[in-house]
Amino acid sequence: MASTTAAAVRRLCAAGDVRSALALLARGSKAGDAALDVAACTALVHGCCRSGDAAEARRVFDVMPRLGLAPNEVTFTALIHGYFICGHREDGLALFEEMLSRGVEPNLYTYNILIGEWCRTGEFERARRLFDEMPAKGVARNVVSYNTLIAGLCRHGKLKDAAQLLEIMRAEGIRPTVVTFNLLVDGYGKAGKMSNALHFSNQMRAAGYQPTAVTYNALIAGFCRARDIARANKALSDMKERGLAPTKVTYTILIDALARDNHMDRALEMFAQMEKTGLEVDVHTYGVLVHALCAEGKMKDARKLFQLMAEKGVRANNVIYDMLIYGYGREGSSYKAMKLITEMRKNGLVPNSASYGLTIRSLCNDGKLSEAETLIDDMLHAGLQTSESICQALLDAKARQTSSTDDSFP
Structure with a gap:
């Protein structure tokens, strides 16, 4: 028994079945x-x-x-x-x-978990102290120990320290994995140091590994960050030649880069190409395009894309709503902005203070004071504070309305 x-x-x-185990x-x-x-x-x-x-x-x-x-x-x-x-x-x-x-x-897993936690909060001295303590305690470090510390260092921009760990790892007789090299490629790519990123992708090949989609995505993102679209496209071509299918991350990186460089036609072409491959277009990809269209003031196109999202069953998030509200507010379409705020609230989303503020000021400029006051009440009910500029916009609008009423009666 x-x-x-x-x-x-x-x-x-x-x-x-934890519940049954607990009962037992x-x-x-x-x-x-x-x-x-x-x-x-x-x-x-x-x-x-x-x-x-x-x-x-x-x-x-x-x-x-x-x-x-x-x-x-x-x-x-x-x-x-x-x-x-x-x-x-x-x-x-x-x-x-x-x-x-x-x-x-502590065993190996205890150390690895604690090193990861200290790295997550950027407390590298503590992480390194535990890492260095392991051999003294008779706990052999493994590739996860190294990758965990390298990941934390790369994430916080301590790239030289991360690269040095690769050498220590090799000296200790631990073979780096694809993950190790990808972490360094990504870290240097995010820092805009593309020659270093390429160096580690070459080291990956020299170690007998083939670059993965993650490797190429890191390189493409790095080139896009450096505004070198030509080399990003070359990396994309190389990726395809090696039989690796671009992922939705690959497409989103390129769409974002093209949109930021005001190449909206090419960004939309890339978007169409992504859909054609059968990849699921997520809310982040839509958000990149909506943001770019709103920034350019192309609100009709932004709205069309927003409607396409709904047709495809992709639920808009706060960020996309706030972008559209910003776009409509900036062009003075106060009612359209207000309608989106109402729609957001119905969908259980809370517009940010900037969206409320822009819409309220736009309504005030149009003399729609009751609507502006309703939105202020709604904003307070959502737990957001009204700013001085919003209150001033309402006071100014009321003053203009009073002045205009006085002028009509000599």
Whole structure:
């Protein structure tokens, strides 16, 4: 019976049925079932964390001593990771301290998770201290340890440090992966250092790997960021020649670059090409084009694209609505802007303060004071603060209306 209960808990957790596993744990702990072992409880902690319930995972963790079970390094690591992914960072760090105080030594996965968390917040000294501590504690670093630290360094622009880690990695006899090289290509591409990005894509080939769609997307994005569309197109051609199909990310990068350079015809051609390939055009791609059309004042075309989105079943987000409201507000189409604000609110979206402000000022300029006041009330109801400029626009509009009424009666 003992081993059967523990095995059943592990089996249910593996199948994702955490609720049934918890019920089994509750029955077992009530009956003082010695069947429940550390592995079963750890599986439950992991299962609860994976389903986003860190509080329940902690309850399981706290029940273990009452069952005569001591959480091990795997149990601690599962809960620390769970706290991090659920956004309870301080609880995760406190649990790590508790782990050490109980004399439980961190394992490879504990270190990798903590290094990742410190990198996420840009606290590289702490991340590096843990990274350097691993060999001293008898924990062999692996490719994930290196890639985690390289990713964090690249994300925060510490590219030289990231490149140095590649050399240390090789010296330690750990073979870099495609992910390692892609991180460096992307990092240098985002920094506009395309010669370095190309250097690491060449190193990838020299290491026996073929560039992936991720590699090409990073290069294309880098060239677009450097406003070198010719080389971006060359990278696209090379990608296709190697039998790699451009992804929706590839197309979106190029559409965005062409739109920003005011090559709207070419951007729309690229958009049509993307649709023709059968790739799903998402809200981000539509947003790139809507933004460019609104910025150019081509509101009819922007509206057509907005309607096409609805026809294709793509739900507009706050950003797209705010762009259209901005475009209509700027051209003085106050009613169109107001209609979009109403539509947003019906769809459960809240316009930003700039959208409200621009529309209210536009309504004031058109003398539509009751509509402007309705929007101010709506803005306050949404929890947004009115600015001084909005209040002044309303006061000025009221003054103009009073003046015009006075002038009509001599």
